[in-house]
Amino acid sequence: MTSVGRAAVLSGVLIGAGTGLGFVRDLVMAHLFGASAGTDAFLVAWTIPETVSPLLIEDAMALLMVPVVTRLLARGDGPRALVGTALPRMVLGLSAGTLTLVAAAPLVVDVLAPGLTERGPAVQCVRLTAVTLVTFGVAGFMSATLRAHHRFGPPAAIYLAYNAGILALIAGFSGVVGITSAAIGVACGSVLMVAVQAPAFVRCLRESPAAPASPVRDVDLRLGLAAVAPIVVYTVTRQAQVFVERYFGSELAAGSISHLNYAQKVAQVPMVLSLLIVTVTFPRLARASADGDTGQVARRIRQDLAVASAMVLAATAFLVAFAPAVIKVLFEHGEFTSADTQSTASILRVYALGLWGQSAVGLAARAFFAQKRPTWRPAGVLAVGLAVTAAIGGAFAASAGTLALAAANAAGITLAAVLLLRGLRPGVAPVALRRIAADVARLVLTAAGACAAGLLTAGALGAGTPAIVQLAAGGAVTAAAFAVLTVLAGPGLVASWIAVGPLGALGASGRRGRTESGEISEPADRTDTPDRTGPPGEGGGGGGDPAGAAGADVPLGRPLP
Numbered sequence: 001m002t003s004v005g006r007a008a009v010l011s012g013v014l015i016g017a018g019t020g021l022g023f024v025r026d027l028v029m030a031h032l033f034g035a036s037a038g039t040d041a042f043l044v045a046w047t048i049p050e051t052v053s054p055l056l057i058e059d060a061m062a063l064l065m066v067p068v069v070t071r072l073l074a075r076g077d078g079p080r081a082l083v084g085t086a087l088p089r090m091v092l093g094l095s096a097g098t099l100t101l102v103a104a105a106p107l108v109v110d111v112l113a114p115g116l117t118e119r120g121p122a123v124q125c126v127r128l129t130a131v132t133l134v135t136f137g138v139a140g141f142m143s144a145t146l147r148a149h150h151r152f153g154p155p156a157a158i159y160l161a162y163n164a165g166i167l168a169l170i171a172g173f174s175g176v177v178g179i180t181s182a183a184i185g186v187a188c189g190s191v192l193m194v195a196v197q198a199p200a201f202v203r204c205l206r207e208s209p210a211a212p213a214s215p216v217r218d219v220d221l222r223l224g225l226a227a228v229a230p231i232v233v234y235t236v237t238r239q240a241q242v243f244v245e246r247y248f249g250s251e252l253a254a255g256s257i258s259h260l261n262y263a264q265k266v267a268q269v270p271m272v273l274s275l276l277i278v279t280v281t282f283p284r285l286a287r288a289s290a291d292g293d294t295g296q297v298a299r300r301i302r303q304d305l306a307v308a309s310a311m312v313l314a315a316t317a318f319l320v321a322f323a324p325a326v327i328k329v330l331f332e333h334g335e336f337t338s339a340d341t342q343s344t345a346s347i348l349r350v351y352a353l354g355l356w357g358q359s360a361v362g363l364a365a366r367a368f369f370a371q372k373r374p375t376w377r378p379a380g381v382l383a384v385g386l387a388v389t390a391a392i393g394g395a396f397a398a399s400a401g402t403l404a405l406a407a408a409n410a411a412g413i414t415l416a417a418v419l420l421l422r423g424l425r426p427g428v429a430p431v432a433l434r435r436i437a438a439d440v441a442r443l444v445l446t447a448a449g450a451c452a453a454g455l456l457t458a459g460a461l462g463a464g465t466p467a468i469v470q471l472a473a474g475g476a477v478t479a480a481a482f483a484v485l486t487v488l489a490g491p492g493l494v495a496s497w498i499a500v501g502p503l504g505a506l507g508a509s510g511r512r513g514r515t516e517s518g519e520i521s522e523p524a525d526r527t528d529t530p531d532r533t534g535p536p537g538e539g540g541g542g543g544g545d546p547a548g549a550a551g552a553d554v555p556l557g558r559p560l561p
Contacts, residue, residue, distance in 0.1 A: 011156040018159030019272070025163050026265050027330060028170060029182060034335030035258035035344070038179040041118040043257050044109060044246060045125030045183055048101070049132045049190070054235045056094075056133075057140040057158070057193075060228050065144035078208015079145050087141055094137045101130035112243065113250030113257070125183035135190035142197040145204060154200045158193040165189025231369060234379040237386055238361075241412065244390050245405045248397040256402050259340065262331060263347035263406070270315030271358045274308040289370040289428075297429035301367050305421075306439050308363055312355040313447035314482045319352040321454025322474045325467040347406045354410025356440070360417035367428050368420070377423055385416030442489040450482035 033039045055061070069079050101108060105126040109119055116122055143155035169185030177184070249257040285304075288296035319326065323345040332341045365378045389412030396404035424431045457477045461470050 011152045014153065014156035014160055018157070018161075018163060021160060021163040021167070023265070023269075025166055025170075026262065028167060030262060030331040030336045031334030032170065032174050033179050033182075034337065035255035035262065035340045036335075037116075037118040037254035038121060039261075040113075040116060040250070040254060040257040041122035042125050042179045042182050043261050044113045044116060044122045044250070045129045046186070047112055047242065047246065048126065048129045049136065049186055050242065051236070051239050052132050052136045054239065055232060056136040057143060059235050060232045061137070061140035062144050062147070064228050065141060066148050069145050069148035073148060076209070078205070079148075080205050080208045083141075083145070083205060087138070090137055090141065091134060094134045098130045098133045101133065102127045105130070113246050115251035117254055121179060124180060128180070128183040129186045131187045132190045135187075135194055139190070139193040139197065142194065142201045146197060146200055149204050151200055151204070154197040157196050161192035161196040162189040165192045228374075230374045230376045230379055233376070234365065234382055237379055237382040240386050241389055241409055244386070244393055245409065248393045248405055249402065252397065252401055255340065255343075259343045259347055260402055260405060262327070263344045263351050266326060266330065266348055267319065267351040267355060268358075270312050270319075271355050271362075274311040274359050275362045285367060286370045289367075294429040297367070297370075298431045301363070301424060301429065301431055302436055302439070304363055305360065305436060306443075308359045309356060309440055309443050310486065312359045313443050314450065314479065316352045316355050317447040317451035317454060317482060318475060318478045319355075320349050320451050321458055321478060322471055323348040323352070325458075325470040325474070328467040329471060343402065347402050350403055350406035350410060353407075354413050356444075357410065357414035357417040361413060361420060364417065364420035364424060367424060371428065375427070377427060378420060381416050381419045381423065384419065385412040388412040388415055443486070446482055446485040446489050449485045450478050453481035454478040 029039065033042075068082065072079055072082060105123045106119075108126055109116060109122045113122065139158055143158065146152070146155050166182060166185035166189045169188055170181045173181035173184060245260055246257050249260055285297060285300045288294075288300060324341065327341045327345045327348060328338075331344065332338060361378075361382070368375050368378050389408045392408035392411055393405050396408070400407075421431075421436065422433065425433055454474050454477060457474045458470060461473060
């Protein structure tokens with residue numbers, strides 16, 4: 001196995017472990033605290049690390065710092081001078097932001113969730129999680145520096161350390177301080193994100209020259225900031241969907257925000273998996289874009305959209321048919337009641353209808369951000385989708401509750417996906433929109449048929465059948481029905497992607513000796529073609545992607561924080 005392959009495997013294992021532990025964290029919280037006014041209060045504070053993570057770890061920081069450090073290394077310098085000037089300034093600025101959040105915590109809670117019943121615990125949790133502005137910033141700075149040095153293990157381990165810290169503090173203090181233990185865990189876990197990278201980061205500094213051959217120019221950082229600004233706005237706009245849900249959800253019954261959160265975490269899993277797979281092919285898309293091969297870009301987009309659509313629509317069919325059983329198996333124990341299961345499952349069924357939109361937005365945004373120049377189109381389109389989400393949520397939340405908020409989310413993101421895909425042809429490549437529409441339409445019909453088969457299976461099994469048996473049998477029936485119907489609808493629909501899929505992309509990257517595949521979900525780690533004039537994060541030296549997480553609700557293919 002090549003060094004690139006080993007880096008990919010190591011990163012994949014660590015990222016997967018971190019994501020899995022994050023899901024365990026959610027299961028533990030559901031068991032200990034259920035869905036209540038207290039968990040709603042914590043989730044309002046959780047908005048801070050949810051928003052800060054894609055900006056300071058995954059997107060803006062990576063897209064800004066990886067190209068800068070790469071250029072320093074390319075001319076024989078090291079990052080020591082850059083760290084000595086930029087890092088203290090950054091810490092000072094973020095510390096000021098943290099202190100502002102601590103002082104303005106009551107106002108922050110009133111703005112994010114004006115109808116929240118447990119205002120006091122929310123304020124306390126906001127003050128505790130505010131520290132993530134500094135710790136996430138330092139962790140992101142370290143990650144970008146290490147990735148530029150092709151050291152991928154420590155950056156890939158940060159979410160593993162983060163979630164381990166949260167779980168440890170919940171286990172130790174939940175019986176004493178209740179839900180506040182989770183906020184304490186967020187603060188401590190974020191410190192572990194720094195600690196797990198510190199040894200490798202210090203080694204990089206020691207190995208770098210004490211005096212650079214040429215000084216680090218502030219103009220490089222300013223140009224980098226200008227280049228990543230569209231991605232920053234795009235990321236914040238996408239995250240704002242959660243702001244809308246929690247704003248209107250705070251006016252509903254206690255536990256509503258928690259039901260929305262639990263359903264969203266389950267719905268995100270297939271979307272994240274689809275984007276992780278497609279991310280492996282992103283270097284091919286970026287290379288074709290850099291070479292001006294718009295025909296190859298168009299083919300790559302269509303093939304990637306086909307497989308991503310197939311994955312999320314198959315998952316949609318399963319989740320709509322078996323949402324109650326899924327939630328019961330995952331969450332219904334401890335403080336999480338059968339009533340919580342019913343509410344969360346109903347929301348999950350509606351959320352699932354927006355999975356295709358979530359995945360398509362992530363894929364289309366990558367195509368736009370692979371271009372040579374910064375583009376504001378994804379951010380503008382997401383703003384339109386956000387306006388639709390807010391309008392529907394505001395109009396119907398009082399009467400239809402959380403289902404209206406879930407429907408608003410699905411409608412807004414699906415509209416944004418359609419608008420982004422329509423914009424690919426004039427803005428990116430000659431994409432065959434009619435063929436894409438036909439592909440997606442066939443897959444939607446296939447998913448509808450598979451869902452019907454799943455619902456019939458659920459009805460035949462009956463409510464008395466153990467939930468785990470329902471999931472096993474229903475999963476097999478739904479998957480088989482989707483596979484058969486896909487072949488009948490168009491046997492060549494996904495075959496072309498399989499032939500040139502992610503394994504082929506990884507192998508091609510390894511043969512070229514390139515480094516971008518070493519970070520799995522981080523196109524920001526592209527360090528090839530340093531002479532390209534395009535801005536960082538757009539397929540040039542250091543290229544990039546948002547979300548992470550990355551989601552992360554999300555975040556775009558990155559591990560869930």
